[in-house]
Structures are given as C-alpha cells and as structure tokens.
Amino acid sequence: MRLAVLGVGLIGGSIGAAARERGLGEVVGFVRNPDRAAECLELGAVDRIAGTIESAVEGADLVFCCASVGSMAEMAERALAAAGPDCVVTDVGSTKGELVSRLAGDERFIGGHPLAGAESAGVANARPDLYEGARWYLTPTENSSGILYDRLQRAIKDLGARPVAIDADEHDRAMAVVSHLPHVFANQLATQGRPGTERLGAIAPSLRDATRVAGSNPGIWGEILGTNHEAVAAAISEAITGLENAAAVIASADPDRIAAWQAGAAAERAALSEVETEGEATQELRVLVPNRPGILAELALALGRAGVNITDMSLEPAPDMSSGAISLWVAGEGESEKALDCISGLGHAVTLAGEPG
Numbered sequence: 001m002r003l004a005v006l007g008v009g010l011i012g013g014s015i016g017a018a019a020r021e022r023g024l025g026e027v028v029g030f031v032r033n034p035d036r037a038a039e040c041l042e043l044g045a046v047d048r049i050a051g052t053i054e055s056a057v058e059g060a061d062l063v064f065c066c067a068s069v070g071s072m073a074e075m076a077e078r079a080l081a082a083a084g085p086d087c088v089v090t091d092v093g094s095t096k097g098e099l100v101s102r103l104a105g106d107e108r109f110i111g112g113h114p115l116a117g118a119e120s121a122g123v124a125n126a127r128p129d130l131y132e133g134a135r136w137y138l139t140p141t142e143n144s145s146g147i148l149y150d151r152l153q154r155a156i157k158d159l160g161a162r163p164v165a166i167d168a169d170e171h172d173r174a175m176a177v178v179s180h181l182p183h184v185f186a187n188q189l190a191t192q193g194r195p196g197t198e199r200l201g202a203i204a205p206s207l208r209d210a211t212r213v214a215g216s217n218p219g220i221w222g223e224i225l226g227t228n229h230e231a232v233a234a235a236i237s238e239a240i241t242g243l244e245n246a247a248a249v250i251a252s253a254d255p256d257r258i259a260a261w262q263a264g265a266a267a268e269r270a271a272l273s274e275v276e277t278e279g280e281a282t283q284e285l286r287v288l289v290p291n292r293p294g295i296l297a298e299l300a301l302a303l304g305r306a307g308v309n310i311t312d313m314s315l316e317p318a319p320d321m322s323s324g325a326i327s328l329w330v331a332g333e334g335e336s337e338k339a340l341d342c343i344s345g346l347g348h349a350v351t352l353a354g355e356p357g
Helices: 010-021 034-042 051-057 069-082 097-103 146-158 167-191 205-210 217-225 229-251 255-272 295-305 334-345
Strands: 002-006 026-030 048-050 064-065 086-089 111-114 136-139 161-167 282-290 310-317 324-333 349-352
Touching: 002 010, 002 069, 002 146, 010 026, 010 111, 034 048, 034 167, 034 255, 048 111, 064 069, 064 097, 064 146, 064 334, 069 086, 069 217, 086 136, 086 146, 086 295, 097 111, 097 217, 111 146, 111 167, 136 167, 146 161, 146 310, 161 295, 167 205, 167 217, 167 229, 167 334, 217 229, 255 324, 282 334, 295 310, 295 324, 295 334, 324 334, 334 349
Parallel strands: 002 026, 002 064, 026 048, 064 086, 086 111, 136 161
Antiparallel strands: 111 136, 282 324, 282 349, 310 324
C-alpha cells in the first residue's frame, strides 16, 4: 500500500512514522517548505518527499491531508483531483461540518480527526506511538464508498488508534463542548483574572491551570472557532445559562444547596474521567447487506449513536458484487446485544458468529 501524507508536521509526521514502523507500506510526503524535506527524511517520518501535492498523491491508496483547518478544503480538493478512483482521501482537522459538506459528493473523501497531539508541534516532535490507543473519529456520509471506508478504518487501526464513526455535525457539537469551549473559558478567565491592581497568576494555581491554553495559536484557533462558530456559540449560550444558575445557587448563601451543586459537579467530573475498558473479550457479528453506497457508513454511524464500541470491522463483497457480508467485532456481551438490536432495527439480517443464521 502507498500512503501520501500532505503536511509532515507533528500529526502528519507521526502518521508517517507509525506507518513505516508498522510496515503499512511506502509513505510519500509533501511539505510546503522545501527546506524541511531533508529533516522529514532524516527523522524517518516518510520514505520520500514529493515536490507537489499531485506528485505525492500519484499512485496512492490512502491520502492524509494534514493542513490547518482553514486550508484543509483546498488541499483535499487538490488531492481528490489527483487521486485515482480507488484512492481514499481523509483529513485530520478538528472541525468537520463545513469540510464534509463541501466534499461529501465525492465517495472517496471520508473526514477524520485523531484525538492525539502534544505540547510541541513540528516534525521534530513526531513519534510513531502518538496514536497508540487514541480515539480517531471518522465522518462517513451516505455517499461514502464502503470499500474505501473499510480500507481507511483498517489503516487507522493498524496505526494503533481506535476508529470511531460519527456524524460530522455531531462531531462538531461534541468538540465545541469538550475542546473549544474550554479554550473560550480560558481566554475569558485570563482577561478577568485581574482583581484590582494585583496580578494573582503567580499565587493562584487554579487560575494558572485553568488559563494554560488561553490565547494559544491565535491563527489556528481563529480558523477552528470560525469553522465551528455555530456549535461553539450554542455551547457558550448553554454555559451562560449554567453560570446564571450557579450564580443563583451561590447567591442563596445556603450551604446545603451550594454543597449539593458542588457534589453534582463532582459526580459529572467522575463520569468524564471514566476510561473505556481495554482488552475485553470481543464478539463477532455477521451482517448481510445489499451493495449500495453508504451502507457501511449507515451501520457504523448507527452503532456509534447506540454507544456500541466497534473494535474491528471487515467487508466481504459477494462475487457478483450485488451484496456482501460485514463482520463487526464488539467488546463485551452487553455491547453485542445492543449491536444486534440496532442492526436488526435497520432491517438487516445479523447473527453472532458461530450461531445459526
């Protein structure tokens, strides 16, 4: 397999390094600044560097677009124009709605977003284990090729990550709350944390920790918040309602009421800290489906909404390509029961592997 990595920084360089270390195939990189080409090669992030996006994509089976959110669409469009009919093109951007809407007409494009990173950017900080165990969101649409989706999610699993299908708009609403809103709060706290004339940052660890990301990468965050403005604005409005409620609780000066509010927050924080169980026994489900566009995306998205964790997936088309069988592996008995109910509800024949059909 040949992989093209367009943009060889921390994220793209780690994709290339992981692919090379794990023997996924040849990795061809593209960098906008030719002066960085030698560094990418010396660090082992790619096998070779191409001079243009088009030459990097030529002959590729899988293309990763690793640009800023604001320039991602242009890069992906150039990649799709140069890619062959059996090449899948994906991206690593943290907002998906606008991009997916723009490119959804091409069955070869499937949006992606790995939840992994590091404090320091640049290919010098890339490492092959960056995605080990990380969640990697994929945003297929009804137009997505099932065969190409299968190839992409397998490659991501081979990089060490855990692919999870999610609707693009749902992804953006989730990111607005868990990632983008905290940056908004950090910005606000940084400008508000100046009571009187005394600077308290050095003696107020809570404020220092809460404002760690304030003002970081203005250009990048301008693009992120700009492309996800609706979801972020909605999250801010919800937060304002919550703060108004908090103000009312605290203004009551009722210690029991305030303690109950604090305990409720503690319970929610504990729920956020729960870690998904790894290494749990898996069960295989076999699903018979017609060969039509979007069928794999439909299944993956429905299972994701049902809270089913798919640990692996494979597609086996029938010889005449009129139908096919999809194998899904899910963790735990409870998960398999939820998956059976979900898939049956979609009207597909599904059985547990080893049981009669």
